[in-house]
Amino acid sequence: MDLTSPKTIRQIASDFGFTFKKGLGQNFLTSKAVLEEIAEAAEIDNGGVLEIGPGFGVLTKELSAHAKKVVSIEIDERLNDVLEYTLSECENVKIINADVMKTNLRQLISDEFGNERISVAANLPYYITTPIITMLLEEKLPVKNIVIMIQKEVAERLNAEPGTKDYGAVTLLCRYYTEPEIVTSVPAGLFVPPPKVDSAVLKLKVLDKPSVNVKDEKTFFKTVKAAFSQRRKTLLNCLSSAFSIPKPQLTELMESAGIQPGRRGETLSIEEFALLADMLFSSV
């Protein structure tokens, strides 16, 4: 059964009386080449994979061919019977019927994969892109790679360079914990039904240790968040209110770190954010 064929997808939908729910991001991928790129980027190496949102199981099947075990979380109960049918030959796949946002992933990974560092792969529904990435990274789950198909614009934001309009707090979250890379762009026409926007596959290779050394992670992320809280304001204004430091004192502190107080958050490299956060940590 070729799950990348639009005809097959429509046939399965008709046989099971399945209607696509836009709210759950049910746009199914039809490109064998993109599936292969996702599996390759995930560097599975016969290890464990966590998939989010199998849909009809097209990516699950591809992952299953490279993995020792695939655990796939699907929120939509209507897909249980479909997946039983489409994945009947994949003995190393386990489907869990749950909302990934309400799942204790640390527990699940430990129960299903023991101490192994796994890969995460998903064609993600757009509404949970940022919360999922934030959860996987901030909770420091035992994950070596995150390979996700997401809205192209969001992929560009997560992979943005300093000084560009896309650069923001979530870019720095990714840069801190991972090495981001856009693997490929995927036009909307390669999905059934096609979404309104194009997509891209983003790989986040989780680093063994964060990309910069900071004295206190909480202060680092508080600095980043504050710097982007009001994009039109200068760093001096944003940070002075977030850290309750009088402006003259903060000006002095920033200048001693070699960072002009009139700059805006989007112009700072991650190294400059680290420097600034360390200064703030030592002074409060």
Ligand code: SAM
């Ligand atoms: N993996 C398939 C593919 O590549 O064609 C389907 C991907 S489709 C974009 C997203 C899938 O995620 C849908 O099957 C949807 O039901 C599921 N989903 C949406 N929200 C979810 C959630 N909170 N937890 C788990 N699965 C979810």
